[in-house]
Amino acid sequence: MPTKDDVIFPSCVNRDEIDEVLYTPDMIQSRVRDLGVEISNFYDDDWREGEGGGRIETPTSTSASTNIILPSPPPSSSSSSRRRLPLIVVCTLRGAVPFFADLVRCLTVEAEWEFVALSSYGDGTDSSGCVETLLDIRIDVSDRDVLIVEDILDTGHTLRYLIDALRARGPNSVRTAVLLHKTERTIGSLGLVPEFVGYVIPNAFVVGYGLDYAQRYRCLPWIGVLAPWVYNG
Numbered sequence: 001m002p003t004k005d006d007v008i009f010p011s012c013v014n015r016d017e018i019d020e021v022l023y024t025p026d027m028i029q030s031r032v033r034d035l036g037v038e039i040s041n042f043y044d045d046d047w048r049e050g051e052g053g054g055r056i057e058t059p060t061s062t063s064a065s066t067n068i069i070l071p072s073p074p075p076s077s078s079s080s081s082r083r084r085l086p087l088i089v090v091c092t093l094r095g096a097v098p099f100f101a102d103l104v105r106c107l108t109v110e111a112e113w114e115f116v117a118l119s120s121y122g123d124g125t126d127s128s129g130c131v132e133t134l135l136d137i138r139i140d141v142s143d144r145d146v147l148i149v150e151d152i153l154d155t156g157h158t159l160r161y162l163i164d165a166l167r168a169r170g171p172n173s174v175r176t177a178v179l180l181h182k183t184e185r186t187i188g189s190l191g192l193v194p195e196f197v198g199y200v201i202p203n204a205f206v207v208g209y210g211l212d213y214a215q216r217y218r219c220l221p222w223i224g225v226l227a228p229w230v231y232n233g
């Protein structure tokens with residue numbers, strides 16, 4: 001477990017505002033790189049399987065009557081072709097920006113970037129439960145593979161709302177990569193099981209690497225637990 005001495009405090013943040021450091025910049029970069037590999041391998045395999053079953057990849061075919069090898073017809077299965085369109089990677093503004101920026105540079109599958117802005121926390125430390133779309137994606141996701149990139153899965157209200165909103169538009173798949181999962185706080189009845197998770201964290205309000213309290217602390221390159229006196233006054 002890192003200590004406060006393992007990270008640099010910028011002049012805008014006092015050491016006593018942070019109770020403990022959870023992840024240093026090096027730890028985060030290494031975990032994000034691993035996630036990039038895991039996600040890329042997953043989609044590589046998924047798309048390869050999708051192309052199987054003779055839909056696209058049969059190089060030659062045999063005429064039953066003449067036994068002559070004929071060239072296979074050009075791929076015409078629209079569903080197979082569609083599966084090969086780039087992955088749509090959706091960044092949830094604003095907190096996920098650093099994670100998204102680092103993760104997309106570790107992906108080896110072709111990907112398009114989209115951005116949504118959702119808000120439910122305002123300037124507090126608890127979800128209002130009422131999620132608002134402040135900015136929507138611009139692309140048609142029907143029949144496409146979509147990967148949502150979130151900084152944190154806490155109660156789950158935000159992710160449930162976004163997954164449902166995207167699914168309603170007829171994508172081929174919607175999956176989720178979250179850097180942090182506060183499992184103890186996630187509401188079970190929302191039925192959320194993120195496919196890719198960076199770290200499972202305890203029930204504490206965390207800041208840094210994009211995560212804020214009242215818009216502060218996003219710029220920290222590490223992640224730490226905010227001292228409760230900061231938000232309790």
Ligand SMILES: O=P(O)(O)OC[C@H]1O[C@H](OP(=O)(O)OP(=O)(O)O)[C@H](O)[C@@H]1O
Pocket residue numbers: 092093094095096118119120121122127150151152153154155156157158159212
């Ligand atoms: O699981 P939940 O309890 O819904 O919390 C998770 C959401 O809360 C934060 O967003 P916030 O509304 O604070 O907006 P921000 O990303 O602009 O900081 C965070 O970035 C997640 O999107």
Ligand code: HPA
Pocket residue numbers: 121152154204205206207211212213
């Ligand atoms: O622990 C948190 N920190 C910052 N933003 C958040 N949004 C949900 N949970 C958190």
